[in-house]
Amino acid sequence: MLRFIKKMLDLADEFSGKLKLAFVLSFIESLLSNAPIFAALFVFTRLLDGTLTAADAWLGGAALLAAIVFRCLLRRWFIALQSGTGYDICARERIGIGDRFKRFPMSYFTEGNIGNVSSAVSIDLLFIEEHGMGAMDRVVNGYVGLAIGCAMLLLIDWRIGLVSVALSAIAMLSLEKLQKVGKRHSRIRQEQQSALTSTVLEYVQGISVIKAFHMIGDKARSLQETIRQTRDRAIDFENKFAPPSFRYQTWFSLLTALTIFMAACFSFYGTMNTAVMLMLFIYVFYMFLPIKSLAGLTSQIRVMEAGLERYERLKQTTIMDEDGRDVRLERFDVAFHNVSFAYEARDTLREISFTVPEKSMTALVGMSGSGKTTIANLIVRFWDVQLGEVKIGGVNVKEMTCESLLRHISMVFQKVYLFHDTIFNNIRFGKPDATFEEVVEAAKKSRCHDFIVNLEDGYDTVVGEGGGSLSGGEKQRISIARAILKDAPIILLDEATASVDPDNERHIQAAINELVRNKTLIVIAHRLSTIRSADQILVMDDGKLVQKGTHEQLIRDTGPYSRLWEKRQMARSWKIAARTETVTETART
Numbered sequence: 001m002l003r004f005i006k007k008m009l010d011l012a013d014e015f016s017g018k019l020k021l022a023f024v025l026s027f028i029e030s031l032l033s034n035a036p037i038f039a040a041l042f043v044f045t046r047l048l049d050g051t052l053t054a055a056d057a058w059l060g061g062a063a064l065l066a067a068i069v070f071r072c073l074l075r076r077w078f079i080a081l082q083s084g085t086g087y088d089i090c091a092r093e094r095i096g097i098g099d100r101f102k103r104f105p106m107s108y109f110t111e112g113n114i115g116n117v118s119s120a121v122s123i124d125l126l127f128i129e130e131h132g133m134g135a136m137d138r139v140v141n142g143y144v145g146l147a148i149g150c151a152m153l154l155l156i157d158w159r160i161g162l163v164s165v166a167l168s169a170i171a172m173l174s175l176e177k178l179q180k181v182g183k184r185h186s187r188i189r190q191e192q193q194s195a196l197t198s199t200v201l202e203y204v205q206g207i208s209v210i211k212a213f214h215m216i217g218d219k220a221r222s223l224q225e226t227i228r229q230t231r232d233r234a235i236d237f238e239n240k241f242a243p244p245s246f247r248y249q250t251w252f253s254l255l256t257a258l259t260i261f262m263a264a265c266f267s268f269y270g271t272m273n274t275a276v277m278l279m280l281f282i283y284v285f286y287m288f289l290p291i292k293s294l295a296g297l298t299s300q301i302r303v304m305e306a307g308l309e310r311y312e313r314l315k316q317t318t319i320m321d322e323d324g325r326d327v328r329l330e331r332f333d334v335a336f337h338n339v340s341f342a343y344e345a346r347d348t349l350r351e352i353s354f355t356v357p358e359k360s361m362t363a364l365v366g367m368s369g370s371g372k373t374t375i376a377n378l379i380v381r382f383w384d385v386q387l388g389e390v391k392i393g394g395v396n397v398k399e400m401t402c403e404s405l406l407r408h409i410s411m412v413f414q415k416v417y418l419f420h421d422t423i424f425n426n427i428r429f430g431k432p433d434a435t436f437e438e439v440v441e442a443a444k445k446s447r448c449h450d451f452i453v454n455l456e457d458g459y460d461t462v463v464g465e466g467g468g469s470l471s472g473g474e475k476q477r478i479s480i481a482r483a484i485l486k487d488a489p490i491i492l493l494d495e496a497t498a499s500v501d502p503d504n505e506r507h508i509q510a511a512i513n514e515l516v517r518n519k520t521l522i523v524i525a526h527r528l529s530t531i532r533s534a535d536q537i538l539v540m541d542d543g544k545l546v547q548k549g550t551h552e553q554l555i556r557d558t559g560p561y562s563r564l565w566e567k568r569q570m571a572r573s574w575k576i577a578a579r580t581e582t583v584t585e586t587a588r589t
């Protein structure tokens with residue numbers, strides 16, 4: 001329990017002063033909670049002695065009232081200090097970890113960690129912000145209350161005091177055992193929660209595939225199985241807690257009974273004042289309540305501790321640019337020097353060397369899986385090379401902070417992700433301080449202004465998560481608008497493989513032409529026209545750079561490029577033929 005408080009104070013960091021002040025208030029409040037007992041003792045003693053006067057009764061009443069008012073004030077102050085702090089701490093942590101995510105290697109997000117990450121940031125932090133402060137208060141109150149209570153009992157009657165100290169110590173040992181049980185089982189329960197989060201995410205993200213392939217039954221069954229397992233683990237967790245929790249509480253029930261028995265005996269044999277006995281009868285019933293309630297709190301605290309540990313592990317994940325510098329580049333050429341790379345065990349790129357001169361266009365071509373996207377991934381440091389160097393403007397990308405590197409690069413992916421936000425904010429993502437006019441200008445250049453203003457809410461239209469409410473071509477153009485707004489000197493473009501209708505294709509091409517003007521452009525090229533107009537073509541084959549040159553140079557060789565070119569031309573003529581046939585068919589009918 002004390003370890004939990006320490007962890008919470010560590011997490012609180014700059015807010016820990018507020019929390020410590022709140023503990024002091026809680027301590028004073030605990031002391032004041034004993035005031036009614038003393039007021040009662042005072043009045044009872046006088047009453048039994050027959051010396052009670054009206055002034056004494058008023059004094060006792062006034063002391064009681066003063067203690068109540070003072071406790072109320074303390075509690076208000078305490079709540080003001082403590083309740084908002086949990087939300088402040090967790091908001092700060094979420095913003096901080098969100099920033100670190102940008103600097104995690106991409107491999108972190110593909111190694112089954114997604115469930116862990118979302119559970120740590122949502123479930124764990126949510127539980128801590130909602131229950132953490134209250135739990136700390138109850139722990140402090142429980143321990144302080146017990147210490148004060150034992151001290152009071154020692155003061156009132158040393159024999160009862162000693163028995164209380166001894167039994168409280170035994171109860172504390174039993175609490176330690178309870179915590180051990182919690183430690184073991186909260187980890188199991190936490191892993192199960194991560195598995196549930198992963199399964200739900202996978203189910204929701206893959207829902208279109210699941211529906212398309214009629215796999216709803218299979219996937220739903222696996223989700224149901226995980227839900228069942230989560231339920232069983234949660235019930236098991238509670239069941240494991242029940243017996244030690246009961247034992248722990250029994251010690252205090254025994255102590256209460258013993259105190260009453262001893263007080264009655266001592267009073268009967270004349271070694272205790274009747275007033276004191278009566279006071280003890282009342283006091284002993286509520287003195288142990290806060291510490292007894294820690295039994296129920298232990299499972300919650302263990303869940304929070306396990307959450308804090310998981311969150312700490314997440315925070316300690318090594319970020320890529322720990323030693324990076326904030327570099328402002330003066331030239332924008334890109335160079336690979338003997339780069340070799342493997343995602344896992346299998347080599348993906350082998351000894352790749354090339355240079356992309358500033359403001360030139362380089363097309364990456366090659367069969368599927370040959371390593372084109374991997375080259376783009378290494379330029380932006382989604383992964384780090386294992387051998388060799390990637391340099392931009394003569395600076396090794398490993399020497400730069402991810403932020404300063406990405407300031408110089410815009411990426412336009414085939415798969416566009418739009419946030420559940422307005423179109424305006426989705427475009428402004430490229431330049432967070434852009435004005436409305438700048439956003440509109442970028443939208444006009446990327447040929448999306450017209451369709452945006454035709455939407456009911458124009459730029460304020462909220463697109464669904466992932467951009468679900470827009471067509472593929474519209475999403476693509478919005479992502480180009482983002483990149484135009486960012487105006488980075490280096491552009492990485494993954495040309496769409498999926499065929500779009502000619503009108504959309506024309507718009508996308510016009511938008512891309514606006515984007516790449518005067519930039520260093522590396523394009524994963526699929527269109528013949530793009531490949532032909534490139535200043536340089538890099539031909540990839542099974543992780544190796546097998547040919548390099550302009551279209552005219554490469555087409556003269558009988559290497560892989562000319563074969564690739566032939567295949568693409570053939571595919572194109574098939575497409576054209578197919579289109580012509582469809583048109584003729586339509587004309588006939």
Ligand SMILES: Nc1ncnc2c1ncn2[C@@H]1O[C@H](COP(=O)(O)OP(=O)(O)OP(=O)(O)O)[C@@H](O)[C@H]1O
Nearest residue numbers: 110343344348366367368369370371372373374375
């Ligand atoms: N995240 C990853 N983890 C493990 N292996 C990967 C990962 N991404 C790609 N690969 C593997 O690396 C190899 C190169 O993939 P890459 O995506 O670079 O090829 P590509 O030429 O861009 O293919 P395509 O044209 O189909 O997009 C492939 O064998 C692929 O399976």
